[in-house]
Amino acid sequence: xxxxxxxxxxxxxxxxxxxNTTALDRITMSVxxxxxxxxxxxxxxxxxxxxxxxxxxxxxxxxxxLFDDRPxxxxxxxxxxxxxxxxxxxxxxxxxxxxxxxxxxxxxxKARRERADRYLGLVNLRRFERAYVHELSGGMKxxxxxxxxxxxxxxxxxxxxxxxxxxxxxxxxxxxxxxxxWAETGTTIVFVTHNVREAVILGDRxxxxxxxxxxxxxxxxxxxxxxxxxxxxxxVDLASRxxxxxxxxxxxxxxxxxxxxx
Amino acid sequence: MPFRIVRLLAFYAxxxxxxxxxxMAEIWPPYLFPAPGxxxxxxxHNIENHLILDALQISLKRLAVGYLISFGLGMVIGIAMGxxxxxDETVGSLVLGLQSLPSITWLPLAxxxxxxxxxxxxxxxxxxxxxxxxxxxxxxxxxxxxxxxxAALTLGAARWQMYRYVVLPAMLPAMIQxxxxxxxxxxxxLMAGELLFVSLGLGHLLNLGRxxxxxxxxxxxxxxxxxxxxTVDRLIFGRVEGWVQERWGLx
Numbered sequence: 001x002x003x004x005x006x007x008x009x010x011x012x013x014x015x016x017x018x019x020n021t022t023a024l025d026r027i028t029m030s031v032x033x034x035x036x037x038x039x040x041x042x043x044x045x046x047x048x049x050x051x052x053x054x055x056x057x058x059x060x061x062x063x064x065x066l067f068d069d070r071p072x073x074x075x076x077x078x079x080x081x082x083x084x085x086x087x088x089x090x091x092x093x094x095x096x097x098x099x100x101x102x103x104x105x106x107x108x109x110k111a112r113r114e115r116a117d118r119y120l121g122l123v124n125l126r127r128f129e130r131a132y133v134h135e136l137s138g139g140m141k142x143x144x145x146x147x148x149x150x151x152x153x154x155x156x157x158x159x160x161x162x163x164x165x166x167x168x169x170x171x172x173x174x175x176x177x178x179x180x181x182w183a184e185t186g187t188t189i190v191f192v193t194h195n196v197r198e199a200v201i202l203g204d205r206x207x208x209x210x211x212x213x214x215x216x217x218x219x220x221x222x223x224x225x226x227x228x229x230x231x232x233x234x235x236v237d238l239a240s241r242x243x244x245x246x247x248x249x250x251x252x253x254x255x256x257x258x259x260x261x262x
Numbered sequence: 263m264p265f266r267i268v269r270l271l272a273f274y275a276x277x278x279x280x281x282x283x284x285x286m287a288e289i290w291p292p293y294l295f296p297a298p299g300x301x302x303x304x305x306x307h308n309i310e311n312h313l314i315l316d317a318l319q320i321s322l323k324r325l326a327v328g329y330l331i332s333f334g335l336g337m338v339i340g341i342a343m344g345x346x347x348x349x350d351e352t353v354g355s356l357v358l359g360l361q362s363l364p365s366i367t368w369l370p371l372a373x374x375x376x377x378x379x380x381x382x383x384x385x386x387x388x389x390x391x392x393x394x395x396x397x398x399x400x401x402x403x404x405x406x407x408x409x410x411x412x413a414a415l416t417l418g419a420a421r422w423q424m425y426r427y428v429v430l431p432a433m434l435p436a437m438i439q440x441x442x443x444x445x446x447x448x449x450x451x452l453m454a455g456e457l458l459f460v461s462l463g464l465g466h467l468l469n470l471g472r473x474x475x476x477x478x479x480x481x482x483x484x485x486x487x488x489x490x491x492x493t494v495d496r497l498i499f500g501r502v503e504g505w506v507q508e509r510w511g512l513x
């Protein structure tokens with residue numbers, strides 16, 4: 001499979017009146033078509049900035065971000081970002097939220113309805129299509145957001161710690177659903193999390209980042225059969241290895257000048 | 263009937279009763295302090311002979327035109343203020359300054375510019391409400407969470423689509439109070455303007471009552487003005503508020 005997305009030497013600084021922070025330092029990575037890649041790293045390692053660059057909501061100061069071999073210049077529905085907080089529109093009901101991206105594209109009413117039916121079914125929310133956002137539980141809001149992103153049929157789904165604010169049970173359920181959805185749609189997914197076990201359950205590969213400035217530290221393949229249970233020994237073992245990489249980094253000396261190309 | 267409604271009715275019955283007693287005591291002659299009966303007679307009589315309804319229609323039309331223009335312009339000015347820094351720093355200061363000017367002070371200029379006609383009075387109504395609406399639109403735009411805008415962009419929204427489908431609806435909750443304020447300013451400006459020159463509206467009827475020494479007519483028109491205020495508040499703004507509370511889940 002060819003690379004769908006590749007970052008080459010991406011660097012990003014944030015300049016404020018008090019000081020300059022390097023959020024991302026020479027990030028080089030790529031994602032193949034159909035792949036599920038998880039990125040883990042401690043808070044403040046620039047994971048969200050990285051996803052924003054992939055989504056086109058932010059631009060790198062140096063280096064290149066390529067999608068399908070073309071530079072990413074602006075956001076677009078072929079690379080949809082799913083946020084940590086479900087960014088739903090309270091004045092629209094669940095169905096209208098899911099159809100939102102299709103309406104922007106100018107898809108006709110009938111086609112919109114069919115598409116929304118399919119993805120509402122995929123996230124098990126057909127029964128709640130008429131509900132308004134404030135009537136939904138946290139997990140349901142995240143499902144709606146996921147359905148809304150899937151409905152525009154993006155080539156790549158960028159997920160920014162989407163389950164971080166949920167309780168453990170809901171997170172388990174949604175991780176299971178996401179695996180099923182990925183298997184059914186074949187969409188390429190880049191999934192950012194600080195939850196190591198979540199990364200191991202979901203990803204084909206796990207990329208480990210270092211904190212401030214964010215660099216790519218290591219790539220850990222996850223050769224485990226799917227679907228993966230959160231309690232399987234193999235999952236727990238691999239998660240503890242990844243966690244080792246992370247903690248080593250938090251307590252150890254500053255990362256070396258050269259980033260690891262992955 | 264629930265107790266609250268009984269209590270409300272009793273309150274108003276008592277109020278009218280006291281009014282009746284004061285009128286019967288004849289502290290002031292009836293042509294200065296009309297009894298409730300003669301006010302309601304005058305109200306009924308003047309509704310029947312179309313005097314009040316015609317005046318009401320004229321006033322409401324001016325109000326609607328003035329308020330709609332100031333809603334449109336106020337939204338544009340306010341959104342520009344809330345989005346573009348330099349507009350806020352230049353136009354914004356002017357808007358704040360003009361907001362503190364009672365709009366009836368525009369009447370002399372308006373009469374010179376437009377002549378003795380509807381345009382002059384609509385201009386005064388416009389000046390009464392536009393700044394309140396612009397200021398609330400500015401606050402409304404700034405209250406829209408960046409997350410909602412970014413969500414639209416990532417789903418493929420063009421800039422105008424983001425404003426049309428996200429910013430406009432999302433700014434509504436923060437704007438309701440400002441829209442109401444603009445409406446009440448518009449209503450007050452209209453009455454003041456109509457009182458000050460012959461114009462056939464409700465304000466003009468108040469003047470007519472004074473000229474004819476018909477205080478019953480004056481009080482009857484005041485009741486009509488109150489009724490219009492309450493109706494618009496309940497029917498229009500009450501509905502918008504209810505809709506926002508339902509959709510956003512606010513209580």
